[in-house]
Amino acid sequence: MFNINNYEIIRKDRTNQVGGGLAFCIKRNLQFKKLNLIDRYKEKIETLGLKLNYKDKWLYILLIYNPCNNIETKELEHYIEQLGNPKLIIGDFNSHHPHWNPRINLKLANRTGKNIFELINQKNLILLTPPGQTTKIDPRNGKETTIDLIIGTPNLSHLEINSGPNLTSDHLPIIIKDNIKPITNQKKEKKWIFKEERWKDYKKDLKAKDVTTIKSIEELTDLLRTTGQTYFKFNNENRIDKPNKPWWNNKCKEIIKKRNKAYNKWKKKPNKENQIEYKTLLAKAKQIIDKEKKESWEKFCTSLSFTTPPKTIWNFIKKMNGKTSKMDYPIIINNQPISDQLKKTEIFSKEYQKLVNNNPKKTPN
Known part of the structure; x- marks a missing residue:
């Protein structure tokens, strides 16, 4: 498959x-x-x-x-x-x-x-x-x-x-x-650093707030954020999310450079000699990359132990494939896809409000 x-x-x-x-x-x-x-x-x-x-x-x-x-x-x-x-x-x-x-x-x-x-x-x-x-x-x-x-x-x-x-x-x-909306590398959103001992104080402070005057998602979000900043901190890392292949090295870089140069040479002058040179380097590039992948994987495996966190293993597997993913799941309303984060939040809040109105005794604390 x-x-x-x-x-x-x-x-x-x-x-x-x-x-x-x-x-x-x-x-x-x-x-x-x-x-x-x-x-x-x-x-x-x-x-x-x-x-x-x-x-x-x-x-x-x-x-x-x-x-x-x-x-x-x-x-x-x-x-x-x-x-x-x-x-x-x-x-x-x-x-x-x-x-x-x-x-x-x-x-x-x-x-x-x-x-x-x-x-x-x-x-x-x-x-x-x-x-x-x-x-x-x-x-x-x-x-x-x-x-x-x-x-x-x-x-x-x-x-x-x-x-x-x-x-x-x-x-x-x-x-x-x-060209209207070019695809660029996405910056990772800052993450909150939550501490359990401060969580009770945060909840207590929120309960004391007057939420009856809140009329929009923006106001609610601002309240949660500003209150949270009193008790928690942000992770200050703000790096570009780029793939990092652990097996990629100067050997791979040089052979790919030679392969592409041979391809361009054959493309400009398609004779038998240039064709053979290109196909030889094509095979050699595959051989070197496969070898570097194998050695990188074997080196990582020898470093594993019973205490290695699963997250470390999965992160390495993703890096081997050169992939990082930022999952964003759209929803469909009236047979139309909705992917805008603010629109999805508003739809969710309306549906949640319906549940609260229909089940007043089950309103969460």
């Missing part, structure tokens, strides 16, 4: 052959729902869809893989019309057209390419993939092409589409960035 820590896997495997298929890997703090598409043309085109919480609205995403068939406009329309707005259509269409690949002329456009171009114009969609952006490199001759496309509704025109670094596949990863 294919698994990635802290991610949900939504997959659609091929039933008639080994390999291939489609999959979404969604971080567990993101709200999503799988779409049950009517799969009328599954013999010609592979599809998988979901809707994802994007700025407290559903973003509909359709994955498509065309195994080199001639896809008609009506077949694409069948799936796209099952999506709401805004929408993204992402996939390897195996389509050729100068609209996204200026390296070719219209005579070399294939049938699928012409139909996709027609669909974009008819359905008020836009091509988000920059024309000429390399998405695939032929491993035999280094020829660059654009066959992985991202199509969307006009209200997603602010998204920036880039090809990522080579990850040893003939297809390059495609990175989608939101």
